[in-house]
Amino acid sequence: METNQTPPKKDFRAWLKRLGWAGFFFFLIKxxxxxxxxxLIAKGFF
Incomplete structure (x- = not known):
């Protein structure tokens, strides 16, 4: 049986478009x- 897989780059773009800029920045900041x-905890800041 043969499976058709799309290239990972195309999947990433579709995922990013679906998520939007708000989701992108949320995960970046997280x-x-x-x-x-x-x-900071290791340095004793907290």
Whole structure:
């Protein structure tokens, strides 16, 4: 059986268009916080 898979780049663009800019920035900020908060905790900032 043969499966037709679309290229990952096309899937990503469709996903991004469906999610919109608000979703993109939400996940961008969330990802940055996942990096920054543990760093600040380790430095004793919190």
């Amino acid at each position: 990802g940055l916080l996942w990096l920054i908060v543990p760093y």
